[in-house]
Amino acid sequence: MAVKKVEKIWMNGKLVNWDDAKIHILSHVIHYGSSWFEGIRCYNTAKGSAIFRLDAHLDRLYGSLKIYRTESRYTRQQMQAAIAETIRANKLKACYIRPIVYRGYGDVGVNPLQCPVDTAIAVWEWGKYLGAEALEQGIDVCVSSWQRPAPNTFPTMAKAGGNYLNSQLIKTEAIAEGYVEGIALDSFGNVSEGSGENLFLVKDNIVYTPPLYSAILPGVTRSTVKILARELDYEVVEGPFPREMLYIADELFFCGTAAEITPIRSVDKVNIGTGKPGPITKKLQREFFEVVQNANDKHGWLYFVYND
Ligand code: PMP
Numbered sequence: 001m002a003v004k005k006v007e008k009i010w011m012n013g014k015l016v017n018w019d020d021a022k023i024h025i026l027s028h029v030i031h032y033g034s035s036w037f038e039g040i041r042c043y044n045t046a047k048g049s050a051i052f053r054l055d056a057h058l059d060r061l062y063g064s065l066k067i068y069r070t071e072s073r074y075t076r077q078q079m080q081a082a083i084a085e086t087i088r089a090n091k092l093k094a095c096y097i098r099p100i101v102y103r104g105y106g107d108v109g110v111n112p113l114q115c116p117v118d119t120a121i122a123v124w125e126w127g128k129y130l131g132a133e134a135l136e137q138g139i140d141v142c143v144s145s146w147q148r149p150a151p152n153t154f155p156t157m158a159k160a161g162g163n164y165l166n167s168q169l170i171k172t173e174a175i176a177e178g179y180v181e182g183i184a185l186d187s188f189g190n191v192s193e194g195s196g197e198n199l200f201l202v203k204d205n206i207v208y209t210p211p212l213y214s215a216i217l218p219g220v221t222r223s224t225v226k227i228l229a230r231e232l233d234y235e236v237v238e239g240p241f242p243r244e245m246l247y248i249a250d251e252l253f254f255c256g257t258a259a260e261i262t263p264i265r266s267v268d269k270v271n272i273g274t275g276k277p278g279p280i281t282k283k284l285q286r287e288f289f290e291v292v293q294n295a296n297d298k299h300g301w302l303y304f305v306y307n308d
Helices: 028-032 054-067 076-089 161-176 220-231 279-292
Strands: 008-011 014-017 035-037 040-045 048-052 095-103 117-124 139-147 181-185 191-194 198-203 206-209 235-238 251-256 260-267 302-304
Touching (some): 014 076, 048 279, 054 095, 054 220, 076 117, 139 161, 220 260, 260 279
Antiparallel strands (some): 040 048, 040 095, 181 191, 198 251
16 A cells, blocks of 8 residues: 655645655654644535544644644644645546654754754545455454553643554554554553554443543544434443453444544454444444535534635
């Protein structure tokens, strides 16, 4: 799944050619993982190209920077305008958007404070993250032998580059074992999330999802699913649950910007429910696509890119 080049990448206020979007090898971020980023989707909706929940993503980005005592050179308004500008410059209708703030070239020690806070925005066309059939058929996953970080180690509410070393351990182990993705437990043994997705579980018509203190990234799609599920009159419980709940769940699904709402049909080769995507998962998928495809947007979640 090699990235498909587009024309321009935005770097510190300028649109540069894709092949010229380079940084110095001694940039702090390369050595110490000091970046904070977002993954956002722009959908080609029935009413035009629209970014899904841009405000929520920018909230999280600026929150990640605050946790790490890092000041952005750009205001939220400037970032918002720059994201739209980058999509327009590449004439894309639908794309994945990757704004990234990082500690650049300056000093080489661990202390980041002498390194500039640089910013880039890349966009590219990205299909179905967990495979073409994943959304319809569901995926087979395992419980990872790797856990998510313990509290007060790596802050999981920040979407920081360094956190994704943990995600890479989860993902590569899952692939080595023949699975599409892994579910990690937190350091207390409760269910946390996938390497790049939040998790939902349905049991007896109640929709469960792990809480913030189970070492999750507070996903924008997770927040969306909670709202949609409550609007469909399901009880949504945010609370810790043990590993064994996975095996006896009626339905399970991952959600995330890249993964959207992806049903899970088995965990550790144990079928979930009937081993097929369940009815509540499908209903939530339908509601989600009603917003991002049909632009049926009563929540004001869509930001239209070409009508500025
Ligand atoms: N958890 C992790 C570790 C992630 O990387 C992502 C993707 N950003 C998510 C959850 C889902 O978050 P979102 O819905 O905001 O994409």
